[in-house]
């Protein structure tokens with residue numbers, strides 16, 4: 001046998017073995033996707049013309065004209081977009097070349113028929129490169145399949161990137177929280193708020209450039225509740241006591257002022273994000289869980305109620321200060337609530353938070369309270385459609401930088417994993433105010449807090 005044939009055979013056998021091994025090693029979902037991808041590839045030449053995704057080229061090529069010796073008219077050519085198909089557990093990802101007259105619009109129009117032909121729940125067509133479209137087909141609805149996240153304990157590659165989960169096309173969703181001063185998280189009890197925050201803590205805790213504080217309105221003492229393990233990685237923790245919370249918020253507003261006053265002299269820039277957070281100037285994340293506890297209106301004329309009402313009003317004002325003025329000096333506030341009324345997170349705070357997430361909600365009003373009026377215009381993404389228990393862990397998100405809402409399947413983070421990370425990273429905990437004092441030394445006394453306020457405002 002000639003050497004060339006042997007080589008070709010060896011390549012074919014090697015390729016086949018590689019595919020068989022890949023197939024056998026894959027899980028059931030991925031195997032289905034591999035078979036689906038093969039069907040998509042094989043059926044493409046027939047399917048494309050049926051869906052008007054081909055063009056007829058009547059102009060003969062130079063080669064065809066040369067070869068045409070018998071003088072018969074040359075048949076027009078049917079051009080089919082070249083298609084490259086890959087797979088993942090949820091379905092197929094295909095890249096198609098555009099042809100004259102067959103581009104993004106035509107593929108998008110054909111998407112429902114592609115979904116039928118490829119037996120997909122959803123098909124989305126986007127364009128990420130000129131001359132090419134990306135066709136994502138999901139056989140299974142990624143929103144309906146619970147996932148789990150095992151935190152690695154490694155320092156994140158990028159600071160302030162919040163990996164949230166996957167969207168309805170199983171594409172990873174993450175939000176860049178640099179320059180973001182506030183995030184709201186709402187949803188009915190038991191639908192995954194704690195797990196969402198747990199993930200952020202688990203992923204970010206290994207970084208010495210992030211410090212955490214927490215006010216948990218659901219508990220009275222640090223050893224109770226969802227954050228019991230995390231307390232060791234937090235420089236401050238308060239329970240449902242309004243006065244204690246007030247002290248913490250004041251402390252943080254003071255930190256905000258001191259940072260605003262000294263950012264130029266310490267970091268040499270106007271905004272901390274120009275240089276990024278560091279262990280001496282860390283990003284400070286304040287988690288306010290069950291935010292309603294700290295802000296709700298107390299009605300009554302007895303002295304105790306009056307005092308609570310005054311504290312609640314001041315708490316809202318202090319948190320507003322942090323969200324409105326904390327961005328450039330590295331403060332981030334995450335507010336969560338299971339209450340579905342407008343006063344759970346006062347609208348003047350909600351509206352200055354650029355990122356909002358909501359798990360399931362019971363009523364349209366609750367969805368508006370969580371995500372703003374705009375959600376009424378996006379019925380498909382409305383969290384009132386997430387009440388089925390299948391959607392525990394699924395949230396709808398809006399981000400001020402983009403129109404519309406994204407539905408996200410967030411993963412479950414086992415408590416034991418979160419506890420392990422908290423323990424491993426506890427030694428990184430430091431009070432950012434003390435860090436600033438250490439940097440400024442005796443100059444701390446010179447920090448002009450009033451001037452800092454005027455500048456930041």
Ligand SMILES: Nc1ncnc2c1ncn2[C@@H]1O[C@H](COP(=O)(O)OP(=O)(O)OP(=O)(O)O)[C@@H](O)[C@H]1O
Nearest residue numbers: 146189190191192193194195338392393410411412
């Ligand atoms: N992302 C998720 N995927 C699958 N299951 C989840 C997810 N998040 C939470 N769960 C399940 O739901 C239960 C309740 O979740 P979690 O404590 O996060 O809810 P919550 O919204 O914080 O409730 P609450 O407002 O009462 O604190 C968890 O114990 C877990 O079994």
